[in-house]
Amino acid sequence: xxxxxxxLILIVILVAxxxxxxxxxxxxxxxxxxxxxxxxxxxxxxxxxxxxGGLQALLEADVPADTVITTxxxxxxxxxxxxxxxxxxxxxxxxxxxxxxxxxxxxxxxTNPEEVVATLKQTALLEFVDMGSTPAxxxxxxxxxxxxxxxxxxxxxxxxIYHTVITGAGLETASVTRSQAGAYEISFILKPDSTNIFAExxxxxxxxxxxxxxxxxxxxxxxxxxxxxxxxxxxTGNFTQExxxxxxxxxxxxxxxxxxxxxxxxxxxxTLGEESIRKSVLAGLIGLSVVILFMAFNYxxxxxxxxxALICYALFSLMLFKLIPxxxxxxxxxxxxLSVGMAVDAxxxxxxxxxxxxxxxxxxxxxxxxxxxxxxxxxxxxNTSTLITCVILFLFGNTFGASMVKGFSVTLAxxxxxxxxxxxxVTRTFxxxxxxxxxxxxxxxxxGL
Amino acid sequence: xxxxxxRYVYFFISLLVIIPGLVFMGLNWQRTKVGPLxxxxxxxxxxxxxxQIDGTLPSVTDxxxxxxxxxxxxxxxxxPVVQSLGTDGFSIRSKTMSDETKGKIVAEMExxxxxxxxxxxxxxxxxxxxxxxxxxxxxAILAAAAAILGYIWWAFRSVEHAYRYGTAAILAMLHDVxxxxxxxxxxxxxxxxxxxxxxxxxxxxxxxxxxxxxxVVFDRVxxxxxxxxxxxxxxxxxxxxxxxLDRSITTQLTVMFTLFALVLFGxxxxxxxxxxxxxxxxxxxxxxxxxxxxxxxxxxNREWTTWFKRKEATI
Numbered sequence: 001x002x003x004x005x006x007x008l009i010l011i012v013i014l015v016a017x018x019x020x021x022x023x024x025x026x027x028x029x030x031x032x033x034x035x036x037x038x039x040x041x042x043x044x045x046x047x048x049x050x051x052x053g054g055l056q057a058l059l060e061a062d063v064p065a066d067t068v069i070t071t072x073x074x075x076x077x078x079x080x081x082x083x084x085x086x087x088x089x090x091x092x093x094x095x096x097x098x099x100x101x102x103x104x105x106x107x108x109x110x111t112n113p114e115e116v117v118a119t120l121k122q123t124a125l126l127e128f129v130d131m132g133s134t135p136a137x138x139x140x141x142x143x144x145x146x147x148x149x150x151x152x153x154x155x156x157x158x159x160x161i162y163h164t165v166i167t168g169a170g171l172e173t174a175s176v177t178r179s180q181a182g183a184y185e186i187s188f189i190l191k192p193d194s195t196n197i198f199a200e201x202x203x204x205x206x207x208x209x210x211x212x213x214x215x216x217x218x219x220x221x222x223x224x225x226x227x228x229x230x231x232x233x234x235x236t237g238n239f240t241q242e243x244x245x246x247x248x249x250x251x252x253x254x255x256x257x258x259x260x261x262x263x264x265x266x267x268x269x270x271t272l273g274e275e276s277i278r279k280s281v282l283a284g285l286i287g288l289s290v291v292i293l294f295m296a297f298n299y300x301x302x303x304x305x306x307x308x309a310l311i312c313y314a315l316f317s318l319m320l321f322k323l324i325p326x327x328x329x330x331x332x333x334x335x336x337x338l339s340v341g342m343a344v345d346a347x348x349x350x351x352x353x354x355x356x357x358x359x360x361x362x363x364x365x366x367x368x369x370x371x372x373x374x375x376x377x378x379x380x381x382x383n384t385s386t387l388i389t390c391v392i393l394f395l396f397g398n399t400f401g402a403s404m405v406k407g408f409s410v411t412l413a414x415x416x417x418x419x420x421x422x423x424x425x426v427t428r429t430f431x432x433x434x435x436x437x438x439x440x441x442x443x444x445x446x447x448g449l
Numbered sequence: 450x451x452x453x454x455x456r457y458v459y460f461f462i463s464l465l466v467i468i469p470g471l472v473f474m475g476l477n478w479q480r481t482k483v484g485p486l487x488x489x490x491x492x493x494x495x496x497x498x499x500x501q502i503d504g505t506l507p508s509v510t511d512x513x514x515x516x517x518x519x520x521x522x523x524x525x526x527x528x529p530v531v532q533s534l535g536t537d538g539f540s541i542r543s544k545t546m547s548d549e550t551k552g553k554i555v556a557e558m559e560x561x562x563x564x565x566x567x568x569x570x571x572x573x574x575x576x577x578x579x580x581x582x583x584x585x586x587x588x589a590i591l592a593a594a595a596a597i598l599g600y601i602w603w604a605f606r607s608v609e610h611a612y613r614y615g616t617a618a619i620l621a622m623l624h625d626v627x628x629x630x631x632x633x634x635x636x637x638x639x640x641x642x643x644x645x646x647x648x649x650x651x652x653x654x655x656x657x658x659x660x661x662x663x664x665v666v667f668d669r670v671x672x673x674x675x676x677x678x679x680x681x682x683x684x685x686x687x688x689x690x691x692x693x694l695d696r697s698i699t700t701q702l703t704v705m706f707t708l709f710a711l712v713l714f715g716x717x718x719x720x721x722x723x724x725x726x727x728x729x730x731x732x733x734x735x736x737x738x739x740x741x742x743x744x745x746x747x748x749x750n751r752e753w754t755t756w757f758k759r760k761e762a763t764i
Binding site for chain 1: 578656699715
């Protein structure tokens with residue numbers, strides 16, 4: 001009995017807390033002694049791109065499929081892309097690595113996806129390429145062996161494949177300087193490992209040509225006059241000040257450790273998103289109301305109690321969505337609405353048992369406890385199977401940056417978890433509180449008997 | 450009520466739905482040369498552009514020829530599939546094109562047709578990613594089936610012939626997968642619906658729900674098998690189904706209510722997804738009552754040794 005009262009108090013506290021979270025956009029707990037906030041958080045609902053409009057791009061390392069990409073390289077590329085994207089002035093950009101060679105980038109609310117993608121795609125892959133004694137002309141596009149295992153000397157079509165000595169990943173810093181003649185040039189300093197490779201190479205190939213290649217395009221192809229052993233060098237070319245500046249920035253912030261290509265892009269217009277929110281919220285409310293009416297009609301008094309539990313379920317779910325926070329997508333909302341149906345299932349299982357036990361002539365308190373213990377194995381086993389599929393959906397969605405699939409699995413799994421709590425704890429506590437003193441013989445119809 | 454007695458009637462009803470589905474899968478296969486379903490760009494790769502046009506509506510051929518003009522060797526987007534979208538829009542499917550090309554096409558639409566063009570939705574998936582997603586989708590379904598089979602086997606380990614329960618649940622699940630894919634094949638054939646990532650999500654959810662429902666029935670069988678040790682197996686299974694029937698129908702109805710609300714009020718973008726869920730969840734309940742539990746009886750009686758003739762039970 002005391003135990004039950006404790007549960008009741010806990011439920012009341014949870015409901016109050018969830019109402020507070022559900023109704024606010026920001027929460028803050030102020031320390032009364034120094035008026036400083038202890039906790040301050042934005043708890044506004046996070047909407048996915050399909051609901052607020054925006055661009056999602058799936059980027060993939062543009063290297064042959066058998067090339068191994070380290071986690072570090074991918075993370076670095078992600079950070080560089082993030083910097084580049086931040087320069088666009090779009091707020092709330094998210095970038096996440098997906099699988100071992102992909103990055104998912106999300107840009108809420110952008111209206112110019114072409115520009116965003118163009119900015120991202122400026123891979124600015126810098127390579128120092130061995131040209132031997134006959135350099136390719138400046139401005140020409142060449143093939144290099146970067147990222148290729150056991151490269152051939154020529155491509156299938158007979159083009160020469162040049163050897164990449166080092167890439168931009170080996171660059172420490174780059175800045176614009178002016179030569180004695182007044183021309184703009186870019187000075188760079190290499191990282192220690194690259195310095196060694198570079199020193200070795202330039203010593204062995206004095207008098208040969210070394211091309212500086214940006215995104216496979218030859219920028220300049222100077223002769224190696226003296227070995228560069230200190231890791232400091234200069235790129236010359238016919239640069240204007242602006243060109244030199246851009247190039248230096250690209251080299252500094254944009255020297256991606258791996259080249260990147262866009263393999264998937266999705267743009268959702270803002271109008272479609274707004275309409276979707278309005279419609280799915282309406283559908284959710286209607287669905288919930290019908291279920292509430294149906295339960296009350298079908299199970300009478302216990303049904304009404306289940307309805308209260310169902311409302312708790314909705315409040316708790318929204319609270320968790322806001323606190324975690326879960327990004328709500330359209331399929332995510334569908335998953336939540338579907339889980340309302342499943343939330344009811346646990347109650348239905350218990351109530352059907354309750355009816356059976358009451359028919360078998362037990363008193364109400366015994367019947368409630370028996371119904372719970374007997375319905376539990378089927379509730380547990382059936383929900384486990386739903387959770388198993390949720391896990392698989394989540395893993396699938398995560399690998400391909402399919403945030404819609406991921407969103408669905410997260411909300412459905414959360415829904416299942418919360419519904420177990422409300423069915424097991426909330427409904428049971430309410431039932432005992434309301435019914436314990438009651439005799440079945442007084443009001444059999446209240447139980448649908 | 451005796452459900453077990455008429456089990457072959459119910460198996461037959463299932464076939465009545467599954468066989469047309471299989472026929473249409475075959476027809477789709479013949480048409481697409483790729484597989485039993487019209488696959489969306491998520492699996493096949495390609496681009497989908499949905500635009501809303503305020504002002505004079507261009508014709509389908511106008512759009513087609515505009516696309517052809519922007520077609521290049523690296524991005525061959527000739528012969529797009531153009532469909533009307535509502536009263537003032539188009540949905541255009543083509544081979545994969547970049548955001549850049551899309552930008553040019555939309556700009557050209559505005560100047561050429563003199564109307565305001567709003568991009569509702571643009572997706573572009575490269576064929577290699579699409580192929581990879583398709584393979585992973587297959588694995589996802591297999592992994593789900595295997596994990597569930599293992600779990601049921603474990604959960605029913607105390608019952609005699611535990612593996613039968615797992616297998617029967619998987620067979621019922623297979624039934625639901627066939628129904629869902631069959632219905633998608635039929636609708637795809639007539640309405641041009643394409644299976645996308647959301648279809649896969651719906652399919653996997655149906656798998657989860659199907660087993661969820663089957664377990665509730667099996668749980669009763671598990672419980673009754675210890676209570677009614679002396680009762681004939683067939684009779685005990687039938688009793689278990691009848692006992693859980695109220696619950697099955699009630700849960701079925703509540704889920705249906707929420708899904709119907711989504712179909713009617715939830716907007717166009719998820720209607721396809723929700724309809725597939727509806728079909729699958731109905732099938733899931735049907736199969737757990739009329740397929741899964743009867744399969745246990747067929748197995749217990751080893752009816753394949755008697756050419757699937759029912760042993761006359763005395764119920």
